[in-house]
Structures are given as C-alpha cells and as structure tokens.
Amino acid sequence: MPELPEVESARRTVEEGALDREIADVDDSDTWECRPHAPGEIRDALRGRRLVAARRRGKSMWCETSDDGPLLGLHLGMSGRILVTGPDGERTEGGDWLGGRYGGGAERSDRKPEWDRFTITFADGGSLRLFDKRRLGRVRLDPDLDRLGPDAQQVRVGEFRERVGRGTAPVKARLLDQSVVAGVGNLLADETLWQARLDPRRRVDTLDRDELTGLHRALRRATTAAIRRGGVHTGEVVAHRTPGGRCPRCGEEMQRATVGGRTTWWCPAEQV
DNA sequence: ACTCGTGTTAGCTG
DNA sequence: TCAGCTAACACGAG
Numbered sequence: 605m606p607e608l609p610e611v612e613s614a615r616r617t618v619e620e621g622a623l624d625r626e627i628a629d630v631d632d633s634d635t636w637e638c639r640p641h642a643p644g645e646i647r648d649a650l651r652g653r654r655l656v657a658a659r660r661r662g663k664s665m666w667c668e669t670s671d672d673g674p675l676l677g678l679h680l681g682m683s684g685r686i687l688v689t690g691p692d693g694e695r696t697e698g699g700d701w702l703g704g705r706y707g708g709g710a711e712r713s714d715r716k717p718e719w720d721r722f723t724i725t726f727a728d729g730g731s732l733r734l735f736d737k738r739r740l741g742r743v744r745l746d747p748d749l750d751r752l753g754p755d756a757q758q759v760r761v762g763e764f765r766e767r768v769g770r771g772t773a774p775v776k777a778r779l780l781d782q783s784v785v786a787g788v789g790n791l792l793a794d795e796t797l798w799q800a801r802l803d804p805r806r807r808v809d810t811l812d813r814d815e816l817t818g819l820h821r822a823l824r825r826a827t828t829a830a831i832r833r834g835g836v837h838t839g840e841v842v843a844h845r846t847p848g849g850r851c852p853r854c855g856e857e858m859q860r861a862t863v864g865g866r867t868t869w870w871c872p873a874e875q876v
Numbered sequence: 877a878c879t880c881g882t883g884t885t886a887g888c889t890g
Numbered sequence: 891t892c893a894g895c896t897a898a899c900a901c902g903a904g
Contacts, residue, residue, distance in 0.1 A: 681884075
C-alpha cells in the first residue's frame with residue numbers, strides 16, 4: 605500500500621499520461637472520498653481545464669491545473685491507486701505496483717467499478733481514476749500542505765537531525781509523524797530502522813548525533829531503493845516481518861510489538 | 877464470526 | 891499549550 609515510493613510512482617503515472625488533456629467531466633459523487641466538498645464542486649472547478657503538472661511531498665500528491673485553476677489534491681490513503689487510460693480506453697499507466705496484503709494477485713476483484721471513487725473523463729475519451737477499496741483516500745481542491753514536514757527523500761541531514769531528534773517519543777513514532785518528515789509509513793520505518801540498526805522503541809532524546817546521521821542515511825537509501833525497485837515491499841527486511849521470521853543479516857528471530865501505534869518488527873540482536 | 881491492517885486525524889491525557 | 895497516545899474512520903482479506 606502506498607508509502608512515499610508508491611506515491612512517487614503514481615505521480616509519474618499522472619505526469620507521463622494525464623497532463624495537457626482537456627477535462628470533459630468529473631465524477632466526484634463519492635462524498636466520503638471528496639469530503640468536505642459537495643458533489644459537483646470539484647467537477648465545476650475542473651471542467652474545461654487541463655492538468656498541467658503533478659507534484660508530490662511525502663505521501664501527498666497534487667496536480668496544478670490550467671488557467672489559474674485550483675490545485676487538485678490526491679491522497680491514496682491505505683489502498684488507493686491512480687489509473688490512467690488513453691483515448692482508446694486502454695490502461696496506459698498505473699496500478700501496477702505489486703505485493704502486500706492488497707497488492708498482486710488480486711487483479712480480478714480489483715476491477716470492481718464501485719471502487720472507483722473519483723474519475724476524470726478527458727475530452728479524448730480516456731480517464732484518470734482514483735481506485736480505492738478501503739475508501740481511506742482523499743480528493744480535495746487546494747489541499748492544506750502546510751502541516752507536512754520536508755519530503756523524506758529530500759530532507760538534508762542537518763534539518764533531519766533537528767526535527768527527528770526533538771521530543772521524547774520512540775524513534776519509530778517520530779519517523780511516522782508526517783509533520784516531522786513526510787512520506788514514511790509503517791514498512792519504510794521498519795526497513796529504515798533495520799538498516800540503521802536502531803531499536804524502534806528508542807526514545808529520540810537518547811539518540812546521539814552519529815545515530816541520527818546514520819538514520820538519515822538509512823532513510824534516504826531505503827527510500828531511493830524502494831522507488832527504483834518498484835515499491836516499499838521490496839525492502840530487505842520486509843519479507844521477514846512475519847511470525848518465525850529471521851533477520852536476513854544475522855539469523856536472529858525477529859521480534860514483534862506495537863510501537864507508535866503500529867505493528868513493528870525488528871531484530872533484537874542487532875537493533876539496539 | 878472475528879481480527880487485522882503499507883494511513884490519517886480528532887480528541888483525550890498528563 | 892503541547893507532545894504523545896488512542897480510537898475511529900471504511901471495508902476487504904484471512
């Protein structure tokens with residue numbers, strides 16, 4: 605499910621396939637996904653315009669629209685995908701990342717049209733859809749991006765140490781806080797902490813400068829690798845987050861607990 | 877039937 | 891006031 609790497613993939617899907625096409629119609633009738641907008645509000649704001657750029661910060665993405673139109677915010681939530689079809693109606697891009705609990709192998713059920721929560725129909729006959737089984741995604745005009753921290757892939761080491769090291773929360777909770785650094789989800793957090801050999805329960809006020817520096821390096825590396833390999837589920841330790849799973853470096857049995865409100869797996873021998 | 881979950885956030889607590 | 895935590899959100903999968 606979407607963390608920063610998957611959202612970056614969705615952003616590229618839009619950038620490569622959905623820009624500069626005239627918007628003929630918009631189905632924004634899913635009032636939950638499009639809240640707090642009333643039905644028709646997003647349609648009226650977009651019709652006749654074009655998407656002209658696709659941007660991303662952390663897990664949030666948005667499109668700029670032509671003629672000084674509003675920003676179109678798209679958040680994939682936990683199960684959202686962006687699907688773009690060309691003028692012939694065939695899928696050209698998107699929805700192709702695999703793996704995870706709701707990924708891969710579910711293509712047949714994935715076609716259910718009622719899981720299309722938001723659809724832009726272009727004048728050429730193609731479309732852009734937000735497909736979202738669990739309905740935890742969001743579509744909104746001019747989304748509030750001010751509360752997001754710097755993007756996890758772009759944040760510089762000094763700012764990272766300053767932001768992540770502040771407070772007393774467990775380091776994993778700090779990484780998951782989107783206002784601290786934007787883009788880290790549960791799997792990327794576990795992968796990063798494993799790469800950095802840090803115990804996810806460590807309070808950030810016990811981390812020294814070198815540990816924070818190493819954490820920053822691990823995060824950038826894990827994020828870049830996940831984007832390159834096609835998703836956060838390709839992380840080295842992710843497949844071992846399971847009962848009886850063993851650390852792929854040392855063979856110790858992985859430990860499980862809830863940290864920062866999320867299921868957390870780590871190697872008790874190496875992550876200290 | 878019942879629990880869990882790759883995300884976000886309102887609301888509670890110390 | 892604020893940092894930190896919990897429950898709730900919606901709903902499919904195991």
